[in-house]
Amino acid sequence: MNEMMLMGVVVLIIIGLGAAEYLKHMKNLGSIPVRIHVNGTRGKSSVTRLIAAGLREGGIRTFAKTTGTLPRMIIHDGTEYPVYRQSKPNIIEQVRIIAFAARNRAEALVIECMAIQPYLQSLCELKLVRATHGVITNVREDHLDAMGPSERDVALALLGTVPHGRKLFTCERDYPGEFAETCADRGTELVVIPEDEVGAVSEADLADFPYVEHRDNIALALRVCASAGVSRETALRGMKKAMPDIGAMSDLSLDFFGRRIHFINGFAGNDPESTGMLWRMALDKHPDVTSRLMIINSRIDRPDRSRQFGEALAQWTRADRFILIGSGSYFLVRYAVKAGIDARHFINAEDLETETIFEEILKYCTKNTLVMGVGNIAGPGLELVTYFKNRSDAVPS
Numbered sequence: 001m002n003e004m005m006l007m008g009v010v011v012l013i014i015i016g017l018g019a020a021e022y023l024k025h026m027k028n029l030g031s032i033p034v035r036i037h038v039n040g041t042r043g044k045s046s047v048t049r050l051i052a053a054g055l056r057e058g059g060i061r062t063f064a065k066t067t068g069t070l071p072r073m074i075i076h077d078g079t080e081y082p083v084y085r086q087s088k089p090n091i092i093e094q095v096r097i098i099a100f101a102a103r104n105r106a107e108a109l110v111i112e113c114m115a116i117q118p119y120l121q122s123l124c125e126l127k128l129v130r131a132t133h134g135v136i137t138n139v140r141e142d143h144l145d146a147m148g149p150s151e152r153d154v155a156l157a158l159l160g161t162v163p164h165g166r167k168l169f170t171c172e173r174d175y176p177g178e179f180a181e182t183c184a185d186r187g188t189e190l191v192v193i194p195e196d197e198v199g200a201v202s203e204a205d206l207a208d209f210p211y212v213e214h215r216d217n218i219a220l221a222l223r224v225c226a227s228a229g230v231s232r233e234t235a236l237r238g239m240k241k242a243m244p245d246i247g248a249m250s251d252l253s254l255d256f257f258g259r260r261i262h263f264i265n266g267f268a269g270n271d272p273e274s275t276g277m278l279w280r281m282a283l284d285k286h287p288d289v290t291s292r293l294m295i296i297n298s299r300i301d302r303p304d305r306s307r308q309f310g311e312a313l314a315q316w317t318r319a320d321r322f323i324l325i326g327s328g329s330y331f332l333v334r335y336a337v338k339a340g341i342d343a344r345h346f347i348n349a350e351d352l353e354t355e356t357i358f359e360e361i362l363k364y365c366t367k368n369t370l371v372m373g374v375g376n377i378a379g380p381g382l383e384l385v386t387y388f389k390n391r392s393d394a395v396p397s
Contacts, residue, residue: 025095028102029130032109034060034228037129039113039161040137040172041154043217045245047137049074049330050213050221052110057238063101064110065094069247069268069377075104080243091115094128106197106339108228113161116146122160125334133224134168134188135189137217139175142271144304161185169224171198173218191227193219208240212249212281214329220252246385247377249278251285260368262286263388267297267377270305272312275374279316282372291366294319295357295384297375300328308327309375310335321364325357325380354383 029035034055038048045068052064052074061069064074071083083093091114100108111129115121125131139155141148147157155175159182162168167189170179176192183190198219206213218239225235244250247268254261266278283292298306310332313322322345324332337343349360357380361371373381 005370024127025098026127028099030104032098032106034108034133034223035129035131035390036108036110036133036135036224036228037113037125037131037161037163038135038137038156040135040170041140041158041271042269043137043214044068044352046213046248047221048112048313048325049112049242049245050217050239051135051224053078053106053238053242054225054230054235055110055228055238057241058228058234060228060230061105061107062110063104063106063108064247065097066112067114069114070247071383072245073100076106076205078241078243084140085164087328088389089114091120091124091128094124094397096298098128110385118157118160120148124206125161129161130369131137131163132166133227134163134166135220135224136161136168136170136172136179138170138172139248140271140273140395141308142305145302148304155179156182159256162188164188166257167227169193169220169227178181178238179238191223193223193396197205197223211244212267213244214249215300246382250385250389251282252388254388254392256362256365256381258367259362259365262289262370263386263392264370264372265388267373267375267381267385269374270307270376275309276312276316278360279372279374282370283317286370289324289368291369292317292319293323293361293364293369293371294377295323295325295361296329296332297326297373297377297381297384298324298329298332298377299326299378301332302376303328305375306331310337311339314339314341317343321345321347323349323357323361325349325352326376331346357384 038044045066048064052062055062061076066072073081073083113124117125132277136158141151147154155178162182165187168183169191171193179190198215199219201215222232222235250262250265264282269278271277313336333346349357
């Protein structure tokens with residue numbers, strides 16, 4: 001057999017193996033009756049966890065996978081395991097997750113979309129997940145380098161995960177034409193959660209969650225659970241038991257030598273619109289503080305996001321100091337100063353150890369201080385959250 005013939009045989013074997021693997025994947029998909037694919041700018045991990053908890057409470061054998069602060073596999077009894085990766089995240093990981101769920105007789109799988117590039121988002125849905133229920137939480141001006149340049153472009157990218165001939169659930173209301181057109185093209189029913197349904201999630205319901213959860217997320221998850229046959233009362237009961245993502249917004253308090261510090265973990269809301277909303281919520285919750293500090297975790301590979309934050313800071317109720325951690329905060333400061341913020345209000349704490357950052361924060365704490373972390377949870381953000389959590393004197397609220 002000459003070299004050309006040998007190469008041809010090898011190629012045919014590779015193609016055959018690939019086809020066999022894909023047929024096996026399709027068989028795994030077919031064994032899971034309910035497949036829920038969750039996408040959106042903010043709240044994907046929270047909504048994934050809420051839906052899975054609601055379905056579990058309804059007696060459905062449910063598995064879930066999130067790619068939030070730390071990737072997690074949540075099995076049918078609510079136990080969580082880390083998702084191990086040998087290298088950088090890759091969407092082929094979803095094939096392994098689906099195979100695991102199928103082997104363990106999953107009746108439902110709730111899986112968070114892990115793709116950012118628009119063509120990969122579409123590929124994830126059309127070839128890998130083939131959802132029975134699609135979910136898009138919202139559309140925000142984020143990851144513009146990959147999905148932009150405008151927020152509308154982000155909407156179009158996210159719509160790549162609309163399933164064929166099924167249902168799409170969303171709380172997004174700003175792009176009705178784009179959502180309706182895409183769903184019509186794929187023969188899918190569009191379900192937009194109305195504002196009165198969001199408002200039906202009461203203050204008492206919110207108070208029962210051990211962390212700060214948003215009405216939109218809860219209402220969206222409840223409607224998806226209802227579509228799968230779980231009542232509102234049952235699903236909500238399960239959701240209140242759900243373990244939050246480590247990046248979920250939380251409010252921790254500690255006393256430090258006579259100074260009261262309220263630490264708000266708002267790192268997960270890493271686009272300006274979401275962060276501005278979280279900042280207002282934090283200020284409303286702690287109106288009596290005597291100083292307000294904002295910790296901004298920047299990433300040098302996200303210059304567009306740094307620009308957005310810098311421009312947005314001037315529009316928000318002003319913090320007394322902005323403490324900068326992470327990398328590439330120069331971009332943020334440049335645009336913030338151009339927008340009218342005094343450069344002396346910025347404290348550079350890049351490359352400092354967590355304990356040193358804490359000491360830097362203490363320099364500007366008064367008797368009663370609000371400290372809120374924003375920007376990005378990765379790296380020093382997560383380390384700082386853990387540092388405060390280990391020193392807090394109360395159960396997170």
